[in-house]
Amino acid sequence: MDFSFLSQPAFSGGGTYLDWVFVGIKWTVLVSLCAWVIAFTVGSVLGVLRTTPLRWANGLASAYVELFRNIPLLVHMFIWYFVMPEIVPSALGTWMKQGMPMPEFWSAVFALGFYTASRVAEQVRSGIQSIPKGQTNAALATGLTLPQTYRHVLLPMGYRIVIPPLTSEFLTIFKNSSVALTIGVLELTAQARTISEYTFRTFEIFTLATVVYVLITLLVTVAMQVVEKRLRVPGYIGTGK
């Protein structure tokens, strides 16, 4: 393996191939973090809705989850990028295609965010449902309203319980962000492919990309472990060590 090509000047746009790799890392991280914000907020709301006694909210959230998690991510990307601008009013559609800055970036963020939201929702739901029913009843009996029960009893515990699966989901979003290359986001995998096209150093560049993905995900894992440790409730799960 010979990595010297990384310091060579790139074919177009100035800079070296190593700069292209950094641009790729930048977009991978940006797409993933922005999508995670959407996934976490929307997913939390949906997860809560699925556990409430309100039937319509329950049905709505269930419908969302089943619809979004059963469509391949690649199709999500295509729908947001190619189909969305055609079905909204034509002035808005034209703006989405030509006026909006970085259309492929935002399409990727929305696609990845709303797709992952359906998975986060399921985890938040399972976290809440794993809390013994007695706690809800006790909270309501002490005079707390339903929102107060969620805010002070169910959610603080529920979130803590699902930190490990949420960590996996957070890692997955970094890896899934590579699908964004199909709609033209120049993230890490896309850059690796382009560089391999220009330099024919396929094995080297994909080895480098692999290492970078592993480093990013390790960093996330470590960070989430810290979060887990700080938030854990003594005597509850995940405190065995």
Added chain:
Amino acid sequence: MKYLARCLVALAATALFTGPAAAAELTGTLKKIKDTGVIKIGHRDASVPFSYLDDKQKPIGYGVDICLKIADKIKAELKMPNLKVEFVPVTSQTRIPILTGGNIDIECGSTTNSVERQKQVDFAPTYFVTGTKIIVKKSSGIKGYDDLKGKTVVFTQGTTNERAMKAYNDAKKLDIKFIPSKDHAESFLAVQTGRAAAFPMDDILLYGLKAGAKNPDDFVVVGEFLSDDPYAIMMRRDDPAFKKVVDDAVKGIYKSGEINKIYTKWFQSKIPPKGINLNFPMSDGLKEAIKNPNNTGVGPCGKMKC
């Protein structure tokens, strides 16, 4: 133990008698084809009319026809009339790694023979000559490359046209915003939906895409040639025995004039799936390439210096 010893002797004998003899006759790809009984042809899905899928998802096209002739020649050469022909789909990006990795033996698509690629693969004699132009919406009023200043241009990743367009952009400081896409159909979709103003591609492929559009008259192919792109069939490098068979097959159909029949079938007649006729007469460049078969490649930046 006795059984094992006998096996070893038998193995050694087989190696002694068949091994060296076969190796002396056949090496590389020919040997691989003979051993596996399969010749693997790489094809494209949307390179009309060179290599694409018809409505039954079967690979067809000008390049595919020529490759089938090559397959016939290989069958004759190896005296294996029952050799199986297997089609493997490839894309602009995967074609070279798949070929060098050994999953296809020849690639029949719309691959430009470039000096850069010659470092990786070998090419059969040129079988088509085209060049980079752009397709735009007629209503956009774009007449040439300089009208693209500050606009968005979509390109298919891994094509020589990408390089030619970027080199032109750098040289003329047009400040074009580039968006990559994974195949020609998707790139053209970006132009159709107005996401990109232009799509640089080999002109013949642009005519093919235009002909397949819902309203072909809405689109127009404009510009001078940004690069000259000679198309050729790809095979692995440093395999002279195989290259000779392929070259001979191609030269054979040039010499016999059979190429004219194949050309007319794909460029001047109605072709599947929609029964359109490209009406694209044979260019002087191609006539010359047929008269004097060669595999000269194109430089890295089209007609721009780099």
